[in-house]
Amino acid sequence: MDRAAGAVLGMLFLLSARPWSTAVAGSPYSCDAPLASTLPRASFSSSSELSSSHGPGFASLNRRDGAGGWSPRVSDKYQWLQIDLGERMEVTAVATQGGYGSSDWVTSYVLMFSDGGRNWKLYRREESISGFPGNTNADSVVHYRLEPPFEARFLRFLPVAWNPKGRIGMRIEVYGCAYRSEVVNFDGKSSLIYTLNQKSVSPTKDVISLKFKTRQTDGILLHREGQNGKHVTLELVKGRLILSLNSGHANLPSPDARVTLTLGSLLDDQHWHSVLLELLNAHVNFTVDRHTQHFQAKGGSRYLDLDDEISFGGIPGHRKSVVFPHKNFHGCFENLYYNGVDIIDLSKKRKPQTLVVGNVSYSCSHLQIVPVTFLSSSSYLALPGASGEDKVSVAFQFRTWNRAGLLLTSQLKHGSGALVLVLNDGKLKLSLSQPGHPSRDITAGAGLSDGQWHSVSLSLKGSHLSVMVDGEAASVAHSLRGRIDSGDTYYLGGCPDGVSGSGCGGPLGGFQGCLRLISIGDKAVDPITVQQGALGSFRDLQIDTCGLTDRCLPSYCEHGGECSQSWDTFSCDCAHTGYLGATCHSPLYEQSCEAHKHRGDSSGLYYIDSDGSGPLEPALVYCNMTDTTGTSVQHNGSHLARVKSSDGESPHPVAFKYTASMDQLQAIIDRADHCQQELAFHCKKSRLSARHGGTPVSRWVGRTNETHTYWGGSLPDAQKCACGLQGNCLDSQYYCNCDADRNEWTSDTIVLSHKEHLPVIQVVMRDTGRPHSEAAYALGPLLCWGDNSFWNSASFNTETSYLHFPTFRGEFSADVSFFFKTTAPSGVFVENLGITDFIRLELHAPSEVTFSFDVGNGRCEVTVRSPTPFNDNQWHHVRAERNVKEASLQVDQLPSETQAAPADGHARLQLNSQLFVGGTATRQRGFLGCIRSLRLNGLALDLEERATMTPGVEPGCPGHCSSYGHLCRNGGRCRERHRGIACDCTFSAYDGPFCENEISAYFGSGSSVIYNFQEHHNHTFGKNASSLAALFHEDLTLTGEMATLSFRTTGAPSLLLYVSSSYEEYLSVILAPNGSLQIRYKLDRNQAPDVFNFGFKNLADGQFHQVKIHREAATVSVEVNQNARRQVILSSGTEFNAVKSLMLGTVLGVIAVVIFILLCITAIAIRIYQQRWLYHKNESNIPKHGDNAETALRSELNLQSTVSESQKEYFF
Incomplete structure (x- = not known):
């Protein structure tokens, strides 16, 4: 097509997109001329009139004759004022006044329109708003521009509310222009066929636009076929439009080749509905009235290479490819255009491009059914x-x-x-x-x-x-x-x-x-x-109207939630969606493994929702809770696979399918601090590159479908394996071991770490077709560490400082979540303004967080109150959500507060200012403190980047242990990090990210560990021994201790624990020959030990058992396996003097013990230090002797000997 023809086509389509209207100088498409003031009085009618001087004929704007406007006989909600414009016109605005010089005016009204004066349709400004604001006095004029405009001949104004001190009184004006209308009527048995000009070049897109009004619930609107069953069909089914697309693509599975898009509802209401269909090769845009669906075909399918015939209103009998049952359309089309060509005009002029099948007419009658x-x-x-x-x-x-x-x-x-x-x-x-x-x-x-x-x-x-x-x-x-x-x-x-x-x-x-x-x-x-x-x-x-509306069109149920409705509301079934809330907007799952970790969760499989309330579904990943949280995503190619080809140099592509979609993987990778994937090549006479620095033979494909030939750790443009970078390849002439082309198995282990290229989705191995050539590969899971948004934070140091971001877009569904900590009593966290609408989150008082907004229904506030202040300098989590059903606010684990949206109120939140974080546009009531992990509708905002260039705001926020220190268990100490915390388990008998993993060791027969307290603390604290080490000085007396150990053994008798002192005092924990537990305390060198036998059960049964011992003075509490508890009283003394050493063993089995070797003993030291008030100076003059540890130990191990009569022995 040449440029001139293209320009003409473009102009035709432009004109078809907006029907002809009365031209006004300076604006060829202006459509705002007054329509009612030029009409005769007979064009006005009403439900009733107060008197002849209050008749509808006096209802024109600014008219003063008669009584100066229309007033009905009775002022109630059943009254109406009607205008007949004489023909269908495009209406773009309305205006109202009250009765001239009176106390009669309407404060609110609704507008209805009709083509034939029957079956009226209510005009809605929004999906849920039908009312118009009226007047506040008798003479001022209130204009309202209609968005979108409509076409009609008859209009009705129905008063809803009026001046309570007067009655209904109205003067009105209607603005618009003439409307060009070409119509064709189908009788349910006819159709119209349009044949394209075969000489014209195939267009780059097809655009079909029309309006229709139907008498039946079902019928074919248009149909076009191609080869191999390819077709495009638009059909009305039960009052809904269904667009059926079949690409005829033989390589696609049947579900992918056939696609149906559904739009519209209640379209059989005998009113006009607009349709716009755009086919752009593989792209489809489908619009019905104001609702649009977009679709992109798979597999390179195209919807433009179809036959030259397009059928409207039905499917001709000679078309055989459509096998589904169908009915011809019964009703009217208006302004039918194909790529700017007026099809109805061609048909009226009997042009050869059109063919009429059956009886069609070029006028549209109106059914006189009154609902x-x-x-x-x-x-x-x-x-x-x-x-x-x-x-x-x-x-x-x-x-x-x-x-x-x-x-x-x-x-x-x-x-x-x-x-x-x-x-x-x-x-x-x-x-x-x-x-x-x-x-x-x-x-x-x-x-x-x-x-x-x-x-x-x-x-x-x-x-x-x-x-x-x-x-x-x-x-x-x-x-x-x-x-x-x-x-x-x-x-x-x-x-x-x-x-x-x-x-x-x-x-x-x-x-x-x-x-x-x-x-x-x-x-x-x-x-x-x-x-x-x-x-x-x-x-x-x-x-004379059916006011039924489809509240599920459009559906406000997100993430696949099922919409159901009644007359005045709708509800969403969120089962099996992974989301919660009135509209299935709130994510059920955490956004990352890092978030799971800081809830105290252990390693395991979890669903994570990386974009929160965004469109991505949750993905199943493995969370590895180490010091740096790891996220692992598996695929179908983790096992070693051998490759041997027999057809020369033919490539061997291997594709990998992950447990998450590409969009989900990209979200996980984007959030991570670092990602990598290990790719192992095993080769025998199989190369990665053909020659030194030559053409690559093997390659891999990343997330963006780009082919890569670099290997582990090297730069993207370098063809080197890890051995080439380290200079230790088998053959120094090559940069990869496999390139040595040896007739023996060798390997290259490759770690790919460029985030923008991960994950690997395909590997192509080509050099396996030569004699004796073989290869094998194994691709590891995608591994990512960290979460760059969870700890992303900013510190606000002045009340006038703030960060600004682009306008928040959350018209029908908006959520804001973040953490904050502060010592200030109040301050605004987030604010975004519109002309009248706004949204704001603030610390309203020390114990109150408030979420306030206005979408046109007046200010709405939701407040959460806490029994304890929020300004305690600890992290608090806030999540606020607003949708068309309700607004909710939750802070920490406090009960959520919810406020329902008004019925049939404004639903669209319209904002236009910048988003202010930590302050307001007026620089008043700014927030002092820290905000982190700020997300809007699931999208994380980079506070740190913006804070680096903003005065009064600093990136980062120290002090996380006050909020997350409780996660460090079993004596672990919380250490601050720039991003988060770390648990120092040095002074704990546990290990792991939160000091929750027991440290255990296997003891062979006769093995033991002896540990000297004094030597450890001298070594740990150096010459300047701290008070902690000083506690172990021999002059100190211990009046209480705690010991916990877990063990598993089948050997008895066994010594589990032995603690001795410098004064021949000791504590021992023993398994007797029958496997029962025996505890011996000797706290007085001059008395025999107290021996306690606990006959709970045989503990030498190969199962794990836990023993806890807690002594305070002479009272000893013993707990076994967290359920069996005993308490005994010592008679041999109450003071443990100068604790010297600890021995573990001898037992054949595993001990996982809180009191354990160096780390565990330090844990004891910590406990002693924390309970230092239990100690006092030993003022007795007992002479110091060696503890004769060997003698005492042999005595403890001689469990077969008869108990001495001098020993005090107790059985339980």
């Missing part, structure tokens, strides 16, 4: 029965989302019974109760609360009762008792106040939804006569 909307559970419609008839016959159609509600009730005449029809659990239940007889119940239909129109017909005559649902006779009952006479009144949808019985006042509320085509006694009911007061009565109805 009725039941707005609340107290709505009802009372209609007179067919008097004098000995039968009951009622028929109507209904549509609703509610699963339950009263549809119909009537008290039959002459006491012949009562008839009640209800919708319960989506099914119809008809009950006939007759005096003296049990109720007859009939259940019919299923799934009737799906928003579709369903027809109901019930007939009761003589002894025969039948119900028909959607044309099918569902149930029949016979043998009814007595005469049946039609009731005087039938109540539809509910009952008036004061009426009871016959289903009124029951547990079910009134029906909420729409009814139409009502007939009583085979006579059709005209709802307009009801509206005019000439027939029956009603309450809380909207007549």
